[in-house]
Amino acid sequence: MNNNWSWETFMDALPFVLQGLWITVSLTITCYLFALLLGFVWTFLRKVPNKFFNWVVTWVMEFIRSTPPLVQLFFLFYAWPMIPGIGVTLSPFTSAVLGLGIHFSTYIGEIYRSGIESIDKGQWEASKALNFSTIDKWRKIILPQAIPPTIPMLGNYFIIMFKEVPLASTITVAGIMLMANSYGAQNWSYLEPLTIVGIIFLVLSYPSAVLIKKLEVKMNARFDKNAAIK
Amino acid sequence: MTEPIVRFQDVHKSFGDFDVLKGINLDIKPAEKVAVIGPSGSGKTTIIRMLMTLEEPSSGDIIVDGKNLWKMKKKEKMVKANEKHLREVRGDIGMVFQHFNLFPHMTILENCMTAPIHVKKENKEEVRDRSVKMLERVGLGDKLDSYPNQLSGGQKQRVAMARALVMRPKIMLFDEVTSALDPELVGEVLEVIRDLAKHEDMAMVLVTHEMDFALDIADKVLFLDEGVIAEQGTASEVIEHSENERLQGFLRRFRG
Numbered sequence: 001m002n003n004n005w006s007w008e009t010f011m012d013a014l015p016f017v018l019q020g021l022w023i024t025v026s027l028t029i030t031c032y033l034f035a036l037l038l039g040f041v042w043t044f045l046r047k048v049p050n051k052f053f054n055w056v057v058t059w060v061m062e063f064i065r066s067t068p069p070l071v072q073l074f075f076l077f078y079a080w081p082m083i084p085g086i087g088v089t090l091s092p093f094t095s096a097v098l099g100l101g102i103h104f105s106t107y108i109g110e111i112y113r114s115g116i117e118s119i120d121k122g123q124w125e126a127s128k129a130l131n132f133s134t135i136d137k138w139r140k141i142i143l144p145q146a147i148p149p150t151i152p153m154l155g156n157y158f159i160i161m162f163k164e165v166p167l168a169s170t171i172t173v174a175g176i177m178l179m180a181n182s183y184g185a186q187n188w189s190y191l192e193p194l195t196i197v198g199i200i201f202l203v204l205s206y207p208s209a210v211l212i213k214k215l216e217v218k219m220n221a222r223f224d225k226n227a228a229i230k
Numbered sequence: 231m232t233e234p235i236v237r238f239q240d241v242h243k244s245f246g247d248f249d250v251l252k253g254i255n256l257d258i259k260p261a262e263k264v265a266v267i268g269p270s271g272s273g274k275t276t277i278i279r280m281l282m283t284l285e286e287p288s289s290g291d292i293i294v295d296g297k298n299l300w301k302m303k304k305k306e307k308m309v310k311a312n313e314k315h316l317r318e319v320r321g322d323i324g325m326v327f328q329h330f331n332l333f334p335h336m337t338i339l340e341n342c343m344t345a346p347i348h349v350k351k352e353n354k355e356e357v358r359d360r361s362v363k364m365l366e367r368v369g370l371g372d373k374l375d376s377y378p379n380q381l382s383g384g385q386k387q388r389v390a391m392a393r394a395l396v397m398r399p400k401i402m403l404f405d406e407v408t409s410a411l412d413p414e415l416v417g418e419v420l421e422v423i424r425d426l427a428k429h430e431d432m433a434m435v436l437v438t439h440e441m442d443f444a445l446d447i448a449d450k451v452l453f454l455d456e457g458v459i460a461e462q463g464t465a466s467e468v469i470e471h472s473e474n475e476r477l478q479g480f481l482r483r484f485r486g
Contacts, residue, residue: 120331125284128284129284129320129394132348133317134313
């Protein structure tokens with residue numbers, strides 16, 4: 001193994017690793033959008049007025065959250081196709097979207113729930129008194145108030161998810177992590193390509209974190225103003 | 231005799247073991263102004279909350295404009311009303327709340343316009359005109375684009391009334407609408423209600439602690455005590471001629 005840092009290797013590895021950047025970024029965004037949507041599904045499933053059904057949904061969410069995403073990815077990619085009857089072979093990318101998306105959707109569902117529960121009872125009663133349909137009540141009154149305060153939290157989950165995406169390299173998704181690994185294996189030199197991966201993550205997530213912090217300050221200001229009225 | 235717009239028939243309501251209402255029978259005529267008075271905990275608010283479908287009665291019937299509010303016919307049997315039925319009947323009713331419950335993410339004008347547009351699917355321009363006129367009527371024509379958090383309590387409550395009125399309800403419910411206001415802001419809200427009582431031909435039900443005001447504008451006064459209507463009649467009947475001891479005591483406490 002080559003133990004010395006070499007800028008030559010670094011420059012050689014850089015374009016190779018960067019080939020995976022598009023996959024990493026698009027996987028993050030796809031997973032995140034999927035999790036945002038599925039989060040709503042959990043939230044509304046938990047609102048179904050049936051005790052047993054609620055218990056099942058809560059338990060399923062708890063199960064998904066309490067098992068490691070890596071195990072879930074392996075299960076979806078390697079084990080699920082072997083189940084007779086319902087087993088389907090999925091592409092690595094699809095498995096990663098499903099696996100990480102479902103895992104994070106349970107957290108995002110909880111965030112939505114906290115947002116919805118923060119809405120004053122009076123808002124629900126006013127919607128009823130004005131005879132809003134169930135759908136319009138959610139669309140026009142509840143969600144426009146419940147979601148904005150949760151945006152900073154949702155943003156944090158975007159960064160957390162971005163940092164979990166390299167897990168997908170274990171099921172052969174060719175993101176920057178897999179590219180760095182295979183560069184290392186081919187050239188017997190891991191130091192430079194993995195350093196590049198680290199740098200890419202830093203370069204992408206630090207500005208996002210700063211942006212989210214700004215958003216948080218803005219949302220808090222807005223929230224305080226609203227709270228001051230009552 | 232005209233048909234009542236609202237009729238309560240032996241309506242009971244309990245919260246757990248606590249019986250709040252123990253058999254309410256009541257007729258409200260179209261355009262009638264009814265004031266509901268009584269000690270706190272006597273179930274005044276519960277009566278109008280059931281009418282607004284915010285609470286379900288434990289038993290009994292509430293008839294609104296000839297339709298049973300909480301029950302519907304299904305295969306020749308009366309069953310518990312579903313949301314569709316409730317929406318149909320509740321469209322005739324509007325309510326103003328103690329804590330205003332304006333929508334904080336909308337301007338004053340949007341607060342007024344949203345329900346006619348999205349619920350009644352009315353023409354947007356027409357709704358805008360009507361909302362502006364209504365807001366001018368309650369003295370807030372210069373605040374159309376303000377948000378609720380920029381207004382005083384009295385102004386918020388006037389917006390809440392305008393918002394309910396643009397829906398053109400046949401019955402308006404007022405749930406202690408001045409109780410959450412600073413004393414100096416009570417007058418402006420009562421003025422609006424007095425104006426409505428004089429010029430609008432909808433039925434109005436006011437749950438209130440503003441005794442003199444209520445007696446002044448009401449066609450009928452209900453004294454609610456321990457879950458029943460202990461006394462009812464015109465203001466002068468109830469106040470000057472009632473021999474109900476508890477009512478006399480209650481009035482004395484209020485009027486000093």
